[in-house]
Amino acid sequence: xxxxxxxxxxxxxxxxxxxxxxxxxxxxxxxxxxxIKNHHPAIVSREMFQLAQExxxxxxxxxxxxTEKRQRRTADGSPANTPYQKDWFAETAAAIxxxxxxxxxxxxxxxxxxxxx
Numbered sequence: 001x002x003x004x005x006x007x008x009x010x011x012x013x014x015x016x017x018x019x020x021x022x023x024x025x026x027x028x029x030x031x032x033x034x035x036i037k038n039h040h041p042a043i044v045s046r047e048m049f050q051l052a053q054e055x056x057x058x059x060x061x062x063x064x065x066x067t068e069k070r071q072r073r074t075a076d077g078s079p080a081n082t083p084y085q086k087d088w089f090a091e092t093a094a095a096i097x098x099x100x101x102x103x104x105x106x107x108x109x110x111x112x113x114x115x116x117x
Contacts, residue, residue, distance in 0.1 A: 001056060003035075007042035011037050078107040 003010055011034040014024045044052075087116060 001053060005043045006046050007040050009039040026044065065116050085090075 012027055012031050013033070015027050015031040016022065016024055017030075
């Protein structure tokens with residue numbers, strides 16, 4: 001996963017498609033990559049590195065693969081953090097307190113049963 005531990009280096013993992021924009025992209029075969037062995041002194045031996053990679057692969061194979069991202073839901077089942085969530089809360093609070101949300105009175109307004117001045 002990180003070849004630098006064993007003293008190797010992989011060049012051009014990313015590239016800049018347009019020099020004037022300055023944005024970098026991950027290289028998925030668009031540009032030639034260069035792998036240089038023994039580029040610098042190794043931190044671990046190649047054998048130890050391979051054992052670590054095998055252990056990482058073993059551990060990652062046990063993890064469940066999530067295909068869908070879970071969304072938080074409100075009490076009524078709609079997705080949380082929607083533009084209507086605050087309106088729903090204000091109307092619910094107004095129903096409980098008996099106040100009317102969103103009514104403007106001389107520059108003041110009610111929001112969720114609380115007078116905002």
